[in-house]
Amino acid sequence: MTPMELSTDRPLSFAERHSSKIRQWRLYVHMFSQSFSSMLGLGLVVMFLVLAAFGPWLAPYPGDTTGSIDLANRLLPPDAAHWFGTDEMGSDILSRIIVGARTSLFIGLVITGLGAGIGVPLGIIAGYKGGWLRAGIMRVTELFLAVPGLALALAIVAALGPGITNCVIALAIVWWPGYVRLVEAKTLAVKEELFVEAARSLGAKTPWILWHHILPNCMSPIIVKMSMDMGMAILAAASLGFIGLGARPPAPEWGTMISVARSYMPDWWWYSFFPGAAIFLTVLGFNLLGDGLRDILDPKSRDR
Amino acid sequence: MLTFTLRKLLALIGTMLGIAVLTFVITNIAPGDPARLVAGPNATADMVETIRKESGLDKPLVEQFAIYMGDLVTGDLGTSIVTTRPVIDELKRYAPATLELVFVALFLGVVVGVPLGMLSAVYKDGPIDHVTRIFSISGVALPAFWFGILMQLYFSVDLGWLPVSGRLPLVTRPPDFITGFLLIDSLIAGKFVTFQASLSHIILPAIVLSFPCLASILRVNRAEMIEVLQSDYIIAARAHGISAWRVVAIYALKNALLPTLAMIGLRFGWMLGSTVLVETVFDWPGVGLYAVSSALASDFKPVIGVTLLIGFFFIISNTLVDLAYAWIDPRLRSA
Numbered sequence: 001m002t003p004m005e006l007s008t009d010r011p012l013s014f015a016e017r018h019s020s021k022i023r024q025w026r027l028y029v030h031m032f033s034q035s036f037s038s039m040l041g042l043g044l045v046v047m048f049l050v051l052a053a054f055g056p057w058l059a060p061y062p063g064d065t066t067g068s069i070d071l072a073n074r075l076l077p078p079d080a081a082h083w084f085g086t087d088e089m090g091s092d093i094l095s096r097i098i099v100g101a102r103t104s105l106f107i108g109l110v111i112t113g114l115g116a117g118i119g120v121p122l123g124i125i126a127g128y129k130g131g132w133l134r135a136g137i138m139r140v141t142e143l144f145l146a147v148p149g150l151a152l153a154l155a156i157v158a159a160l161g162p163g164i165t166n167c168v169i170a171l172a173i174v175w176w177p178g179y180v181r182l183v184e185a186k187t188l189a190v191k192e193e194l195f196v197e198a199a200r201s202l203g204a205k206t207p208w209i210l211w212h213h214i215l216p217n218c219m220s221p222i223i224v225k226m227s228m229d230m231g232m233a234i235l236a237a238a239s240l241g242f243i244g245l246g247a248r249p250p251a252p253e254w255g256t257m258i259s260v261a262r263s264y265m266p267d268w269w270w271y272s273f274f275p276g277a278a279i280f281l282t283v284l285g286f287n288l289l290g291d292g293l294r295d296i297l298d299p300k301s302r303d304r
Numbered sequence: 305m306l307t308f309t310l311r312k313l314l315a316l317i318g319t320m321l322g323i324a325v326l327t328f329v330i331t332n333i334a335p336g337d338p339a340r341l342v343a344g345p346n347a348t349a350d351m352v353e354t355i356r357k358e359s360g361l362d363k364p365l366v367e368q369f370a371i372y373m374g375d376l377v378t379g380d381l382g383t384s385i386v387t388t389r390p391v392i393d394e395l396k397r398y399a400p401a402t403l404e405l406v407f408v409a410l411f412l413g414v415v416v417g418v419p420l421g422m423l424s425a426v427y428k429d430g431p432i433d434h435v436t437r438i439f440s441i442s443g444v445a446l447p448a449f450w451f452g453i454l455m456q457l458y459f460s461v462d463l464g465w466l467p468v469s470g471r472l473p474l475v476t477r478p479p480d481f482i483t484g485f486l487l488i489d490s491l492i493a494g495k496f497v498t499f500q501a502s503l504s505h506i507i508l509p510a511i512v513l514s515f516p517c518l519a520s521i522l523r524v525n526r527a528e529m530i531e532v533l534q535s536d537y538i539i540a541a542r543a544h545g546i547s548a549w550r551v552v553a554i555y556a557l558k559n560a561l562l563p564t565l566a567m568i569g570l571r572f573g574w575m576l577g578s579t580v581l582v583e584t585v586f587d588w589p590g591v592g593l594y595a596v597s598s599a600l601a602s603d604f605k606p607v608i609g610v611t612l613l614i615g616f617f618f619i620i621s622n623t624l625v626d627l628a629y630a631w632i633d634p635r636l637r638s639a
């Protein structure tokens with residue numbers, strides 16, 4: 001672009017105004033698509049999202065997910081009619097796994113959303129404000145991090161009573177401290193930058209600085225962590241379901257299915273095998289996706 | 305070093321108090337009635353009332369808290385409804401089984417994870433590196449309970465090599481209680497058959513428990529090794545003609561082990577948490593199984609007892625790691 005063109009009065013087109021942004025995004029897409037594991041992760045996540053969105057229409061036997069009983073077909077091994085076999089009620093396991101995807105995605109979204117929704121603001125405030133406010137927030141955060149998450153969640157579910165809602169509440173309670181620690185550390189680094197000081201000297205108010213300067217610069221690690229946490233939250237909820245404190249049968253939840261299936265071991269192996277494979281692939285997908293996002297968004301922390 | 309140690313111990317006591325407060329809050333967040341929670345699901349209204357009086361739940365919260373803390377200090381964690389025995393006695397009975405399992409799993413994680421991390425750093429982007437990368441990513445994503453079931457199906461049911469569950473065969477008399485660790489007690493008693501039996505029982509659950517730990521130790525060690533191997537002193541050592549393996553395994557590993565050590569401490573606590581799952585799959589008679597069966601029976605005191613115990617073990621291990629860190633690297637003592 002020559003200086004002459006720049007001086008014309010013609011309004012710049014969208015592509016011209018955002019040319020650097022577009023170039024940056026094209027680089028991101030290129031780097032992401034070059035990595036096999038990132039694309040595998042993306043593929044798994046997309047497949048899982050499709051199952052969650054269209055599950056009831058994709059499932060070969062949608063009626064089997066609501067607790068219908070067909071004892072003539074109970075515990076059939078995998079065959080052409082029932083790819084993943086049937087369970088003790090004669091329900092098609094494939095159908096139950098497909099419909100269970102929505103439950104798992106919902107659980108993962110709520111836990112991660114609540115965790116980030118509580119943790120990120122607290123982390124930014126703690127990092128930016130300092131003083132007694134920071135000391136207080138960080139003390140409570142460290143306290144929650146001092147008990148292994150699953151043990152703490154178990155105690156909270158035991159107090160609230162079993163059930164899927166209480167599981168989600170318990171896991172959200174143990175999930176937010178991770179975000180506080182991440183965002184606090186990042187904020188401490190960002191607030192020393194020259195552009196923050198410049199904004200402050202121009203008279204920008206604190207909320208404006210936090211929203212327009214600090215938060216955008218903390219976004220990369222938050223996005224990476226949220227992607228990873230989707231997988232880990234789904235895994236944690238399935239674990240509570242496996243223990244017997246999560247969703248109640250006949251709700252099609254993967255962990256709960258394995259919990260029931262355990263009493264049909266080892267002769268009816270497919271009953272516990274396929275729901276577990278679904279959990280594994282989903283968690284693997286979100287982990288690989290998070291890993292791939294980190295490689296392009298936050299290259300300095302690679303291999304960590 | 306002394307002031308650092310004292311400061312760390314003080315912080316340790318502070319966190320322990322904090323965890324005690326946290327468990328007290330959890331007991332009182334239940335939307336229902338804590339007395340009903342303690343009494344269990346089958347209690348009549350009269351029984352709930354009696355328990356309310358007996359456990360002082362009719363007193364104001366502040367007073368209840370003081371009583372709770374007093375009980376904790378004297379080691380009174382309440383009584384289990386199901387077994388009607390003091391929770392602290394049951395914890396003493398179950399804790400060694402859990403610790404034995406965690407230590408064996410941690411040992412596996414370090415012994416396999418550190419060398420594999422080292423190898424994949426040395427042969428970066430080679431075939432070994434690719435295999436360990438798949439290994440380490442899938443290790444974190446594997447649901448422990450599912451992996452455990454698969455291992456049982458293959459090694460116990462199909463091949464018949466290892467027992468499915470438990471700590472010892474039903475017909476075997478356990479050795480006298482000395483450390484509570486069957487592997488050690490049986491050796492002290494000189495019963496090699498019992499040692500062999502307990503070893504064959506611990507292998508599968510230990511592998512399942514160690515898998516995610518192994519994966520993250522491997523990843524951290526690999527990343528650190530890659531960084532250290534590029535530093536000047538390594539190049540200098542190589543230039544002096546010191547053999548390649550000596551440089552990697554002694555000169556480089558020493559410095560790469562520091563962050564790995566932190567990961568080991570972190571994973572120790574994480575494993576204490578996931579014993580809840582592994583012990584359920586393998587019917588391993590530890591605190592995790594105790595917590596799960598109590599939670600399913602709405603027996604609340606044992607669950608809180610186990611949470612406190614796991615929390616305390618975790619803080620103690622973190623403090624030990626901090627101290628080890630400072631002992632190795634004096635610069636950290638002022639932090």
